[in-house]
Amino acid sequence: MLEKSFGLFFFLKKPKIENGDGTFYVYLIITVDGDSREISTKSLWHPSKWSKDVGCASGKEENSKSLNSFLDTYKEKAYQAKKMLLDNDRDITAQAMKVILTGKGEERKMIIELFQYHNDQMQAWNCNFFITEYSFWFKSIRNCNQNKTAKYLGNFKKIVFECVKKSGCEAILSQNLN
Secondary structure, eight states: OOOSOEEEEEEEEOOSSOOTTOOEEEEEEEEETTEEEEEEEEEEEOGGGEETTTTEEOSSSHHHHHHHHHHHHHHHHHHHHHHHHHHTTOOOOHHHHHHHHHOTTOOOOOHHHHHHHHHHHHHHSOHHHHHHHHHHHHHHTSOOOHHHHHHHHHHHHHHHHHHHHHHTOHHHHHHHHO
16 A cells, blocks of 8 residues: 655654763654654764754764765665565555564564474474475575485484474374374
């Protein structure tokens, strides 16, 4: 879904705990259809060297140019996040863009969850079918030759057996291998 309004603007925000030099944090505010989210760039800047109207550092000093270059890069990443949402047919919202830019909220799976998924698949499938599919993936998607594929499958087998041994699930594995 395309948004009706979209805006990006940098501003300074006073830190909760005063620092001695009087610098403020630089934030990016993302506004989509009237809904706003703030993201800290983790950069500090002095308010006297900040242009409120333009939302960037003022002056011709090297540190001002450096900060403005960083902010331009950050803004470009925000546009890339918007494009990623469009490419994946997801709604463009300020929250969705914040999640992409900060990397928080992404679904990350721990190795135990992945092995649990694998074990569930093993119970539902024949073990040989899984190995065949996994082998096919190495050969077609990863472009591995037969020797590399055998090496990776052997390493995976060692990991599975070690995890099974530590979790006490030998019975499940022996059922699936027969």
